[in-house]
Amino acid sequence: MDFPLLAFSVFSTIAILGSLLVIFKKNPVSSAFALVLVFFAFAGLYALLGAHLVAALQILVYAGAIMVLFVFVIMLLNQDEPVHDLEATGVIYRVVSALTVTALGAILVRAVLASKSMTPSGALTDEKIASLGGNMKAISEQLFTDRVFHFELTSFLLLGAIVATVTLAKRKSRGEEGEV
């Protein structure tokens, strides 16, 4: 067995097992830690595809920042009891989730079967990326020239989220003061 295949098997096994743990662990903190493992395994898969920048950002942003926030919030709530009791969910809820999961699975399987080769397709081939001076430069170049409009739109999205959060937080504290 050659090294990429071995690494792929290891990372994908970790990702699948980790995802199962995320769902089946009763304790929310354990689920969150399992999700970190999944993100780490994903980063390994991205690195295997040669997308080192995406791999680094996957760990830096998702595993290193977002999940720390998740864990922080879960610990702050100090939820000792499991939030969701699987036995207590209604029939409609179960049917809808089963249908959604099946549909999503079907789409993914179809996408994999439809792809003609196992190598990544698109304008940016490995040679093209190398000629542009590596992943980092290729992505930055695209981001700040052709895609600058989309890039700026994303920042508006984030700005909207920040304004919404501040508004919600401020309104609540003012209401509390009013009651006093």
Add this chain to the structure above:
Amino acid sequence: MSSIETTLMFVKIAIVLMGLLLTVPIMLFVERRGSALMQNRLGPNRMGPFGLFQAACDVVKFIFKEDRAPGHVNRFYYTIAPWIAVIPAFMTFAVIPFAGSLQMDGFEAKFLIANLDVGVLYCFSIASLGVYGIIMAGWASNNKYSLLGSLRSSAQMISYELTLGLSIVGLMMVFQSVNLGEIAAAQGETLIQLGPIAVPKWGVFIQPLGFVLFLVSMFAETNRLPFDLPEGESELIAGYHLEYGSMRFALFMMAEFVNMAVASGLITTLFFGGWQLLPGMGFLATQVEQLGILPAGGWVQVLFQGLSFVMKVAFFMWFFVWVRWTLPRFRFDQLMNLGWKVLFPLGLVNVLVTGLLIYKGVL
């Protein structure tokens, strides 16, 4: 890959691992005797000359102490937490160059373990995983002081990671790279010539504000005083590692010292020319080369570059200890205010000003 390249690879890994492991006892000694020096005490001076063997005694004590886990902990996470803290700390050093490059027969030997395209981003991403060791330890200990410690740690890490990333954006813009090897090599150029003294193009001279921001965030990221709130012994007893003893506690301590070494290595590489020779080293190197004791072909240069790197790193390790015993601890709200209301906006200003200077052609 030729066999000599493979051998060199293993040699480099061995050098880095040994170096990092060696920093732990050395820093134990320096921290104890250094703090004693600053507080006008003697410190542990009984074992060996100047108390040099105290660290060895400590290691023996850690190994032979009973490894006892309290009954109220979550066993699985309690056991793996110290390892999760210590392994990323060691992994981070892989992209930091400790000497320049050398033309060998057929290939160019680079003195860093992994010459990654993403360079410093790899450092940050792996280092950001280390916080899970602290969070896990505090949570699994099932103790309110430990939990408070890990809560503080997660909030602190998130707040200062932003500034950390932002503070080097200016540097990346100037050097047009995130690869630490390239950044270190680019700092060999001369910035300005002041009479006989050539001021090198070190990061600290072109990005002074970036350097200060990076330094402060690094102190917060390594949980060292004045930002050691996750431990805060006067408030939280020992914070996240309160329930740990013997080797497990030693692993946390090891993680802290290795993180300090990595932080010093990053500061050196990004802002102080990395392996670039210190003033006077070039003269010494030529003298040694003329003696002809060592094999020719640039090995003397590499040796002196490594020496320069180690000396710079050692200075910043000392700097960490120096600050620890000089400044008092921040209060938590002060920590958050400093991170979000002072350092973060300053980081943005730094990026903007650097961009303008590059546009005007000054940098």
